[in-house]
Amino acid sequence: MVGALARVLLIGLAWASLALPGGASAQARDVVVFAAASLKNALDDAAAVWMRDTGRRVVASYAASNALAKQIEAGAPADIFFSADPDWMDYAASKGLIRPESRISLLGNSLVLIAPKESAMQVELKPGFDLAALLGSQRLAMGHVNAVPAGKYGKAALEHLGAWAGVRDKVAQTENVRAALLLVSRGEAPLGVVYKTDAISDPNVAIVATFPEGSHPPIVYPVALTKDSAHPDAAALLAFLRSDKARPFFEKQGFTLLNKAGSGS
Structure with missing residues (x-):
C-alpha cells in the first residue's frame, strides 16, 4: 500500500513539473510517451537508440493502460499513447484524445x-x-x-x-x-x-x-499520437517505433510485430 501511494505521489510530482512554468520548456524539449507497463524494457531500449541517432529526447511514463488513458483525459501532457489493449485506445478515441489517423495496431503478445x-x-x-x-x-x-x-x-x-x-x-x-x-x-x-x-x-x-x-481475445498493442500534442518530433518517434530499426527491441522482449512501415528516422 505504501509503495502504491509512493507511485501515485511520484506521478503527481511529474505532472506538476510539466505543468509549472519550467515544465513548458521541458515539454518542448522532450517527447512524452505514455506507455503500458509491459512495454518498459523494449521501449526504453528503442528510445535510447532514437535519442542517440537523432539527438532528440524522450521521456516515458509507464503504468496500466487504463490509468494512462484517464491521466490523458485529465490533461496530462502526453504526445504518444501506447496501450496494451484496443479497449483503452478506443476509450481515448471516444473522448477525442488521440489522432485517429495516426493509430496503428503495432504489437502482439502472449x-x-x-x-x-x-x-x-x-x-x-x-x-x-x-x-x-x-x-x-x-x-x-x-x-x-x-x-x-x-x-x-x-x-x-x-x-x-x-x-x-x-x-x-x-x-x-x-x-x-x-x-x-x-x-x-x-x-x-x-x-x-x-x-x-x-x-x-x-x-x-x-x-x-x-x-x-x-x-482469450488477441493481445494487441495499439499506439497513436495524442490530439493535443504539438511536439514537432512526436510523429517522427512514432514512425521510428513502427520501423525496422525498432523491430529488434520489441522482438527481443517477446513481442510480435503486427504492423510496420518504412525505415523510420
Whole structure:
C-alpha cells in the first residue's frame, strides 16, 4: 500500500513539473510517451537508440493502460499513447484524445502462467484444470481484472478454461502487470498471470505454462499520437517505433510485430 501511494505521489510530482512554468520548456524539449507497463524494457531500449541517432529526447511514463488513458483525459501532457489493449485506445478515441489517423495496431503478445524460478511446478492449461488446488491457501497475482488489460485477458482465459470460479476469491489484483510480476518474483505469490514479455524480463520467475491463444481475445498493442500534442518530433518517434530499426527491441522482449512501415528516422 505504501509503495502504491509512493507511485501515485511520484506521478503527481511529474505532472506538476510539466505543468509549472519550467515544465513548458521541458515539454518542448522532450517527447512524452505514455506507455503500458509491459512495454518498459523494449521501449526504453528503442528510445535510447532514437535519442542517440537523432539527438532528440524522450521521456516515458509507464503504468496500466487504463490509468494512462484517464491521466490523458485529465490533461496530462502526453504526445504518444501506447496501450496494451484496443479497449483503452478506443476509450481515448471516444473522448477525442488521440489522432485517429495516426493509430496503428503495432504489437502482439502472449499470456503466461509464472512461478518463482525455483518452482518445480508442472501445469497443463486445459479445460477443467484445477488452479485452485495448485494455489492452496495462497493467492494468484494478476492485474486488476476489470481494468488492467493483462488482468482482463487473464480473467477471460481462466473463465474459458473453467478455472475462474475456483480462484476468483484468491486473486491478488494489482495496479499493473509489472506489479503482479513483482509479487511472484519476490516469492509473495506462488503463481501469477502476466504477459510473456514480462516473464522474459525477470530472471527470478519461470514460465510454467502458456495460455492457449483461443482462450482469450488477441493481445494487441495499439499506439497513436495524442490530439493535443504539438511536439514537432512526436510523429517522427512514432514512425521510428513502427520501423525496422525498432523491430529488434520489441522482438527481443517477446513481442510480435503486427504492423510496420518504412525505415523510420
